[in-house]
Amino acid sequence: MSELVESHLESMTDELAELKRIKLFSPEEVKLIVKTRKEHEYRINGVTKHKEDYIAYIMYEKAVLKDIRIRRNKLGIADKKGAIEYKIIKRIHKLYENAIQRYSDDFPLSLSYFKFCKDANFQQTASLIIQNMTKKFIHIPEAWLVAASWYLKSDLNQALNMIYKGITHHKDNQDLYCEAVKLELYNRGKNNIREESQESQKATESEINSCKKIKTYIEAACEHIKDYNFLLKILSMLETYPFTKEVQDSIVTMLLEKHSDEETVWSALAQREFKGHYYQVPPEFQNSKSKKFRRKRSLEKFEEGIEVMKQKNPDKVPVLWGICLDWLVDEFRQQPLLNIVRQSDVLDMFEKASKSTALEEKYYVIWAQLEDDQTKVLQVIEKGLEANPASLSLWRLRLKYFGMQNNTKEFNECFSKAVFHVQSKSAPLWVAAIGYHTLNSTEDVVEAIFKKAVASPKEISDIFKPEYIEWLTLHKGINEARQTYLELAKKKPYCKELHNAMAKIEEIEMQPDVVKLENIYKLACEQFGHEDCDVWITLVEFYYKHRIALMECDPKFDLTEPVYAVHQEAKKKLGDQSFLWANFQEKFRLISQTAPL
Known part of the structure; x- marks a missing residue:
């Protein structure tokens, strides 16, 4: 086997020497090619042979060939162009031949060989492969398709014959x-x-x-x-x-x-009508290219389909209506100028759809946006909410409507209903209410909304507790914010962002109250230290950052003592959670090394 491998490698010597001479590859790269080829040769010439070894060798040689072509183009080297490449192509061809002899029943291998020969312009070999494929792989449809494609270039009848034979078997x-x-x-x-x-x-x-x-x-x-x-x-x-x-x-x-019970079928038929491929149309309209007529035919086909689907597949009626409305709106919006007549047609279809079935919320939103008459806008929103009472988008539109009308009573009633129906996803509604009353009402009204928000379930209160503290600071001063913070911070459900917000407010004071800051960070550790290593790290950073101010408050203050105490307390809370404890230790080590003393 060694002699055979060495013989094969010797046959590559001139080719590799040329690659090095014309400076397409460096000496080191050529050595690597020799080493890799040697490994492949030993694999395919060993006692135990595997198809994957042949494929790997072939893929490697193809990669080398591709690399040569790329380098030629990039470096502008045309010397020995074709001669070197042809030797590699012949080697790949030989590898394919040997592999096919051993694994003649492998269709993917035969197909790969055929594609290679076709690309390399080995016409005769490619033709022989096709002949063998249609004999050996009768059971594989792709073999007949590949054969037909091959013959199509020279003999259409033979291509048709291949397909016909394929159909007889499949x-x-x-x-x-x-x-x-x-x-x-x-x-x-x-x-x-x-x-x-x-x-x-x-x-x-x-x-x-x-x-x-x-x-x-x-x-x-x-x-x-x-x-x-x-x-x-x-x-x-x-x-x-x-x-x-x-x-x-x-x-x-x-x-x-x-x-006729499939919505996809009706959608396709409606689209055909819009393209002008009419089905059972009066002779005088057979060749009509009028866009208005094509649109009319398309909508009639959609409506015909909906009537049939009501009987045969009623569950899919909303789906077909959705397809119809999506197409209609998209086609309408593609026009550069709004057409009042067409807009009316679109709105009529939305009306028909809403009477036929309960639509998805997005269609009521689009419908409301298309309406110009504000009274009708509200009617559409109301219809949408009847069908989709928990729709955040529709409740937001309804709030916006009353806000634009400056109708505070209706706005507040709408807001209460909206929050009731939307529940945990109602945060945007609270934002809208605060925004509206900030512009139109007193601070007391705005604060009342904040108080309701922070008393809501966690999904809502977590968002508005920090915002409420910031609002209080701006409108009623830091002392009011501090008092409210303490009240909110000690009530469940706890909110980590509340602590962060209050800490930021304290930090931006002209002279931060370090005692109050320390209490904020400690309370955060108390509430979240068992699941979050960062609250402990924040407390450590606080001690390093404000050590001078802490010493002014207490001349006996020694930085090492509170830092050590934090480390020990964190170990108690996080020690059982290896990932969190390791994360804390790494961050703690970095602070200890980089923080100024």
Whole structure:
């Protein structure tokens, strides 16, 4: 085995020498290539061989080849261009051959080999691989698709034959039927070019023949494939070929007969109408390109679908309405200028939708935003809240409406109802109420709202306790804030941000009261020290930062004593939680090393 490996490596000597000579690779890089190739050679020439070893070697050689091409382009080195690369390509080819001989039943390997040969322009080898694939991998649909793609460049009939054979073995494979339709359409295109100089009747016959074949494929497919998405896919493929109108109509008929309980089907059919692919339209409108007419046809199809779905699949009616409204609003908003007539049409559809079913909250929000009449805006919001009583978005709109009307009584009543319905997610409503009354009411009213907020469940009180303290500081002074802080801080549920807010307020005083600051930090440790290492670290930082002020208050103050006490207390609270305790120790060590003395 060693002799074989050395022989293979010797055959690479000239190639590597050239890489080094033209300075595409450094001597160190060339040594690494030799080392890596040697490892791969030993693996594939060992007593026990594995497919993965061949694949790894092939992938490595492809990477080297790619790297050479990149470096040539980057450095502008064209010397020996092609000669070096060809040797590597031949080596990859040989590796593939050896691997295929051992693992001939491996389709992914054969497919990779084929793609390599096709890219390397080894036409004859690629053709042989395709022949072998269609014999050995009859059971794999992709083999027939790859074969058809290969033959399409030179022989359309042979490509069609490959697909036909594939279908005979895989009667339920959607990809094969789709490819068959694509090839027939491609064949029709070639025939069109060939027949341009011939009589028009012959061109029509070509169209008829293509349609017949496509229809045959679809009928055969439908015997084995019951997926409506397949029919929709074929329908989409045929859209741009007017001569397939009859086939398209037959597919639409099948969809309506067998899949009219699917909202996706009705959505697709409505979109076809908007594109001008009409189904069962009077002859005089067959070729109409009017956008107004296309929109009308599309909406009629949506409404037809909704009526059918009410009977066959009522649970999906809101979904279809949602698809319709999304499309309608999107299409409306794409216009650079608002069209009053079209806006009225859009609003009418929202009205119909709300009468037909309970819509999602977002549609009532959009509807309200589209309305110009403020009375109707409120009506829409009320309808939305009837269907979605816990909708934060709709309650916010309702509050905004009364705020803009400067109707304080209605605003307050709305706010109370909104908080009741939205519950723990009502923080934005509290913000809106505080904002409104800050502009329109006395401080006492604003403070009353704050007091209600801080007395609310934790999800709300945690947000507004710090804000209330800051508000008190600005409007009633720090002493009032200190007193309220102590009251709130000792009541459950505890709020860590309350301590942080009060500490910041104390810190920005001209002469911070270090005793009060220390008490704030200690209280935070008492309440949260069992789950948060940072509250202990904050207390340690406080001692280092304010040690001089603490000594002025107490000449006997010794920094080491409170810091040591914090360390011991933190160990008691966090010691059982290894991650938190380790985190604390690391931060404590950094403070001890970097804090000024």
